[in-house]
Amino acid sequence: MFQLWAPSQERIWLHLKGTSHPMVDGSGGWHWLVATAEPGDPYGFQLDGGRIVPDPASRGQAGGVDSLSLVPAREMYPWQDSGWEGRAWEEAVIYEVHIGTFTEEGTFHAASRRLKQLAELGITALEIMPVAEFSGARGWGYDGVLQYAPHRRYGTPDDLKALVDEAHALGLMVILDVVYNHFGPEGNHLQSYTPEFFCKDSTPWGAAMDFRRPEVRSYFVENAKYWLTEFHLDGLRLDAVDQMKDDGAFHILEELSEAVRRVAGPSRYLITENPANSIELLSRSHSPLFDADWNDDFHHAMHVAATGETAGHYQPFSESPWRHVNKALAEGYVLPGRPLLRMPTPLAPPPPTAFVHYLQNHDQTGNRAFGERLISLIGEDTYSLWLQVLLLSPQIPLLFQGDDYGENRPFHFFVDTTEDRAKAIGVGRKREASNFGGFPPGKSMADMPDANDPLTFYRSKLGFPTKNSLWHKIRDLIALRHDRIVPLLKNLGRGTVPFENDGVIAVDWPLDEGVLQMRANFEDSVSKQPIRSGAPLHACNLQEWNYDSVLLAPHGFVLAFSPECSPL
Incomplete structure (x- = not known):
């Protein structure tokens, strides 16, 4: 029908x-x-x-977003993952990819060939930027307009299923980014003939959905279930949920979460990007609505501490950035939250695993004026120390494509659009660049890459991944995480900051049987730091371990476990 x-x-x-x-x-x-x-x-x-x-629920298009839809095949994909039961969330080490730039070919099929090296690294979850059909041949995917159809340039629906099948065979979960807060401006035919789908309010990127209407709610709830069941995905990451506005008694986020939990099983995960820091999405008396949130607070504080950049989104962290970094590691959110749901208070603080931490992602890199990666800004030695903090903290770590071997090619914002829209995007790019580090000395908007130029897209493609010294360091850190940190995470509580010094990471996380302690020295001089006596799980540039302190050389790091009976 x-x-x-x-x-x-x-x-x-x-x-x-x-x-x-x-x-x-x-x-x-x-x-x-x-x-x-x-x-x-x-x-x-x-x-x-x-x-x-086209059909707004199209499973595939004959051409682009303006073409006819195609009747989907009746044949079932021959899945090989019948024994796949998923993985525990505590085991997640996430690797974010953009299908179009992850490989030279930019397809699901080509991406499948690189999964083995990610599994060898210790990655346990592949997170794919949005693939829902969007206008043009290239883009980040956050302007999708046909939410059920994988973008034709990436491959067929069966190609995506084969990617998931291969990932599962290698022990990798697959998480997909979805955008339920707006449709893209090009190819959004729905807005012209069914304006009831949208409300008068607008998101920063386009018209907002009218979630008061059951048909609108059903479109997105069914879409979430579709990706998880039809494609055997292990999780979804919902983009900018603070823009999914709903003043009804039963918020769309609640309905979506409960519907997914009913059909997807316990090893399927829901993650948010929530700039509002709404703790009620992660903390409930029973199971949380969402399993984790991308914690920009950690990234922004870390970026200020690492680079000294304080413009735009980094401004709230410009004073005492090291205090903010330690607080993010200990507690999760740094800035006050804004509730999205009507929930009773007070709420219990979420565990560390309710936060996804990263040194960079597509936003933090691609929205920069010139798409520089963090390693290009701070050098490999400092970058390596931050990687130790990231990968050995109890929060869920996320690496952006190329982080594993120190890729220094930029990752830009890119589109394939009309000349008029390209001009409007250029104005928006200046604003975004100002929010993410601004312009380097001697550079201006006139020097920025043209987002609509195909060369900007091609320059963003990864080089060939190599198993260099950094890759091996990361592999060893992830192996240590799986061996020594993951078994502790189910019982790990909210952390504390035992002391504060600029240039120092110092956080303790309590356990029933002891304390997990992290100390890191980003200063150029030797640092003496208090610590409980105990057993070091990992150390780098550790000069001396005393009964109640450690002496760390520059770029020194130690992660230790201290039994509860150990004195201060």
Whole structure:
């Protein structure tokens, strides 16, 4: 059966294989028709006036977002992962990729060939930036308009399933970014013929969804279930959930979470990007609505401490950045939160594993004026020390593509759009660049790469990953994490900061049987730091271990476990 929700349209025709058939005008704004079709047949919906639009729930397009949709195949993909039961969330070490730039070919198939090296590194979760069909041949994917259709340039739906199948065979979970707060401005035909789908409010990127309507809620709830069940995905990361505004008694985030939990099972995870720092999404008397949140507070504080940049998003962390870094490691959020849901207070603090930490991701790198990676800004020695902090902290670590071997090629913002929209994007790029480090001395907006230039996209592609010395260091750190840190995470409590010094990381996380202690010295001089006596799990540039202190050389680091009976 073909169906379309279009309350504003009096008449709709199904355009199938070049012929138009009048659809039945059902109740509640639905139009439907039972018709015979074969897999691969092109179809669309013809509006009054003759315009033909694609199916907003299309599983695949004949061309781009303006083309006809294709009837999906009846054959089931021959899954090989029948024995896959997922992994515990505590085991997650995430690797974020953009399919178009992860390999030279920029396809699901090519990405599959690189999974073995990620598994050898110790990565346990692949996180894929959005793949829902968007306008043009290249882009980040956050302007998708057909939420059920994988982007044709990346491959077929079966190609994506094969990628997931290969990942599972190697022990990797697969998490997909989804965008439920807005549609992209190009190819959003839905807004022209079903304005009821959207509300008058706007997000920073486009019209907001009207989640008061059950049809709108169902579109996204079913989409989440579709990705997790149809593609055997292990989790979803919801983009900018603070822009999913809903003043009803049962928030769309609650409905989506509960619906997913019912069908997806215990080893399927929901992650948010939530700039509002809404603790109620992560903390409830029973199971949380979401398993973890991308914690920008850690990144921003770390970036200020590492680079000295204080513009835009980094400004709130410009004073006492080392205090903020330690607080983020100990507690999670640094800045006060803004509730999104009506929840009772007070709420218990979420555990460390409710926060995903990173030294950079697609946003923090690609929104910079010139797309520089952190290693290019601070050098490999300092970068290596931050990696130890990231990978041996109890929060869930995320690496951005190329972090594993110290990629120094930039990662830019790129699009494939019209000339007029490209000019508007250029103005927005200046604002984003100001928020993410500003312009280097002697550089201005005129020097920024053109986001619409295909060369900007091609310059963002990874080089060939090499198992260099940094790769081996990271492999050893991840192995240590899996061996010594992961077994502690189910019982690990919120941390404390035992003392504060600029240039020093000092955090203790309590356990029933002891304390996990981290000390790091980013200063150029030797640093003496108090610590409980205990057993070092990992040390680097450790000059001396005394009964109640450690002496760390520059770039020194120690992670230790102290039994509870050990005196201060």
